[in-house]
């Protein structure tokens with residue numbers, strides 16, 4: 397397989413879509429590794445496997461409609477394998493075998509069969525101390541944007557998934573790209589004040605537009621840099637509640653086609669006003685686990 401990813405929006409040809417099959421019983425509060433899942437565990441509203449399977453099937457149907465090759469992880473019983481985005485990531489023709497949160501380590505074996513189809517020279521493994529998850533890495537042609545956490549309490553934050561060593565190594569592996577990092581706001585307990593990954597508060601869409609949430613960024617100047625980069629008129633700023641509902645986490649299958657959640661009225665109306673076709677799917681149950689459409693997909697080939 398010849399990988400190719402340069403950005404978030406070019407026409408998609410092949411993708412890994414996570415699976416909700418075998419995700420197992422409701423986790424205990426101690427087993428939760430993000431505050432939004434924790435909130436639903438405590439409230440008794442944690443999503444049911446069958447409902448999540450239906451939601452992901454709807455995404456699979458959209459991929460079929462656009463003739464996109466879909467790979468699914470092999471099902472490992474009692475492991476949550478919904479968020480395929482984080483376990484590996486493709487940049488140009490290279491794939492990075494990510495060092496994810498130890499609680500999620502098992503998930504990677506399930507896509508080993510995809511790695512086996514890739515020329516070994518194009519597989520990058522980073523040293524164990526370099527933590528990185530695909531949700532923190534956003535490609536924008538000559539730029540690689542990376543969400544990072546450099547706080548001294550990093551090791552106590554289950555919500556901090558990418559560290560500065562990983563950013564440094566990305567720079568070394570991709571000297572032709574500009575790697576720009578963004579310090580994210582982190583909270584183990586409050587999902588409204590937690591940007592679990594960069595794609596929870598930012599994503600480029602269409603041609604040169606972006607969805608952004610200011611409070612997800614810990615350093616205001618870094619947020620302002622993005623606003624200036626895209627131009628204020630091209631930015632769709634979302635509120636705290638909209639971030640909580642994961643509105644920045646839609647998924648583009650072309651510059652003029654996105655997959656979005658059926659209830660994201662304000663955002664979907666904006667897309668349509670930009671001339672972007674919106675493929676609407678129900679995804680609110682998946683959203684209870686702190687991830688949405690971008691998080692559950694890992695693109696392998698775009699034009």
Ligand SMILES: NC(=[NH2+])NCCC[C@H](N)C(=O)O
Pocket residue numbers: 429430433479481482500530531532592593595596685686687688690691
């Ligand atoms: N790319 C993302 N934003 N992924 C979301 C992952 C959510 C998952 N519950 C976790 O904590 O790991």
